[in-house]
Amino acid sequence: MEQGVLQLTLTWDGRRIVAAAVASTRPAAARALRGLPLERALEVIPRLFGICRFAQEAAARLSVCAARAERSAVAATTLAAALAVALEAIGEHLWRLLLDWPPLCGQAARQSEFLRWRKQLLAVDDAAAA
Template identity: 40%
Template structure:
């Protein structure tokens, strides 16, 4: 690493909302009913959850599922880049580019500027960040707000095996693109912090536009892994006589909130004079369920 960790304060802790008892809600239901229920229980990542449930239960995927999943992931990234993060940074809340649902060129130009493609090399990413084009100003503000080493988390990247257990691993969009040369260099210079995570959305947007998102995996009977807007979504299920006999899901947020996980490490690595940036850290990490930040009781 070429960065130095800043002096940090561990005073902030995350208090997640209680998790829904998903297994209790679907076990015993007919498999088709259960597969329909799961996406309706949650506002986010409905397409990913529906696809994972159907694959794990041995059901055919819905017609057009691939385009629906791509649309879901793309929408989430555009909302972060053009609405959520600019508002949090005091840049004014915008909106995803008009017509993004229908025209890939509109998205490419809005995000990447005149080049209309993601920076392919470390040098190209540096040039893009200095260009003022597309999403670059938002990313530059994120980088300036934190600085190298701040709010970083260094954890093993998620694997198909680790995806099925809610432990402390890096299960995020950044994990999906961690091998990209530009992101590897960014991580070496700044750490796996807010800028690295935010910039990874560029490459996931490119994957959405180019049709190169990872395909869902079914590594074993009753197991499904599906790419989602926040990382890799996992479901393990069993059916008996047409009804759900067992069900478990592990989301990117489960990994994010695990003890010693990305959120805990990121808050611990937030400089003591920048704890006011904690809500922005949370916006960038993007848990799919409510999380409250509090000062730890040192007593």
């Protein structure tokens, strides 16, 4: 899928933001979302791109809350989203450090160590969801 560009323009009156506009050149993503009910679009967004699924979802949900000026929803969404995004980022870094980098340095990938860490990250996520 073509990545395209997402451009955010803010209008500042000297004290605060008074307007915001978003322009996207992500035609495939736009086509996939066009006409969908909001809840369905929020389900689809994390699946559109292959990386950072939780970050994509968090950004979409927080954008909706911000657009609706739902401050309490932003606060509630932020904590859960922050944990999901942090766990996702840790997992991605561990992937690179333990699986991708060792072969680049002439060493074997550390798959069993990565899998142990992955299991621990999933346990943290499960505990937070409970």
